[in-house]
Amino acid sequence: ESPQDSAITRDINRTFPAHDYFKDTGGDGQDSLYKICKAYSVYDEEIGYCQGQSFLAAVLLLHMPEEQAFSVLVKIMFDYGLRELFKQNFEDLHCKFYQLERLMQEYIPDLYNHFLDISLEAHMYASQWFLTLFTAKFPLYMVFHIIDLLLCETSKDDLLLTDFEGALKFFRVQLPKRYRSEENAKKLMELACNMKISQKKLKKYEKEYHTMREQQAQQEDPIERFERENRRLQEANMRLEQENDDLAHELVTSKIALRKDLDNAEEKADALNKELLMTKQKLIDAEEEKRRLEEESAQLKEMCRRELDKAESEIKKNSSIIGDYKQICSQLSERLEKQQTANKVEIEKIRQKVDDCERCREFFNKEGRIKGVSSAQDVLDEDTDEEKETLKNQLREMELELAQTKLQLVEAECKIQDLEHHLGLALNEVQAAKKTWFNRTLSSIKTATGVQGKETC
Structure with a gap:
């Protein structure tokens, strides 16, 4: 059992709630995300689960199975030093803030001075960037590429005109929206890759930070x-x-x-x-x-x-x-x-x-008719005519x-x-x-x- 089980359950419902894979409560996406976060909290007893880890685990889940996502999460936390940000009361995280401010002082001094004037410190806008590797606010295709140079170019002119509240709103709302376009994101990544910051310089700033902290502690x-x-x-x-x-x-x-x-x-x-x-x-x-x-x-x-x-x-x-x-x-x-x-x-x-x-010839003529007895013959003829007429009828x-x-x-x-x-x-x-x-x-x-x-x- 994980002692952070309630915190994990609460954060899972807030992780990419609009994404199809994670929006269903109790769905496959949330179930896999819960398993990975709980497994890491048990695996890393010193740090356990910290708020924001669910975003990083969710990004990994969108590209690989559960087992590989858990292995890559452990690799990032241990080998890439992400877990160091959570140790010793976030001491290493404040070191990153100091390095960021020193880089701003060197590369964009006018914006650095403006932030000093309005009392806007790095931990007020950059903590979520470092703790979640930019996964909580920025588009998914940028989360592994964006670095501290977000403050360069067009953002600089806008920030110089803002007050304290406007600067915070810029980092929390306007800046993520600006780079949702894939074309703008590519330009930003090209700019980031072209700007070289040596490890020697970062080590120098880290040493300055620790020296400053020791002096502050003594004085x-x-x-x-x-x-x-x-x-x-x-x-x-x-x-x-x-x-x-x-x-x-x-x-x-x-x-x-x-x-x-x-x-x-x-x-x-x-x-x-x-x-x-x-x-x-x-x-x-x-x-x-x-x-x-x-x-x-x-x-x-x-x-x-x-x-x-x-x-x-x-x-x-x-x-x-x-x-x-x-x-x-x-x-x-x-x-x-x-x-x-x-x-x-x-x-x-x-x-x-x-x-x-000879006797008969005396009574009959040549036509065969009886001589002197024409009336009888007429009667016979009439009978014959009647018979013919009957047959004709x-x-x-x-x-x-x-x-x-x-x-x-x-x-x-x-x-x-x-x-x-x-x-x-x-x-x-x-x-x-x-x-x-x-x-x-x-x-x-x-x-x-x-x-x-x-x-x-």
């Missing part, structure tokens, strides 16, 4: 030293409280923004759910319409099939009647021809017998019946063609209804799917 009254130390600690406490307030404000602001984004996402989700329900209802209605059209199509097909069967039956019946009529006419014609032939043969026989008989009636049958056949064929035309139209309507339903359903599904993606992206 200063213990009570005054304790009072000064107390004031320094109070100032550090106020600074840390201010930083804590800033981090808390940033956390609250981030949570409010996240809550707003979450509310917007929930509203969009509700809208998408409503649209999905509407789409489902449209799909159900379309399916009902499809079933109704299919039923109507089936009924129409059945009706057309019955009418077609009926028409075919009538055609077959009419064809049968026409065939029977033709057969009867043919039989009657054959019978008439046979009867006429038989009558002619019989007449010829009788005429031949009459010609052979029967023939005309049969021809009329045949004409009527042909007319019924033509009407049946026209009706069949009309039914086939209606059937084709009905099939086209069914097909068009199916296509319309399918296109409308597909369009609704595509619309719903398109809106959800865009909203997910």
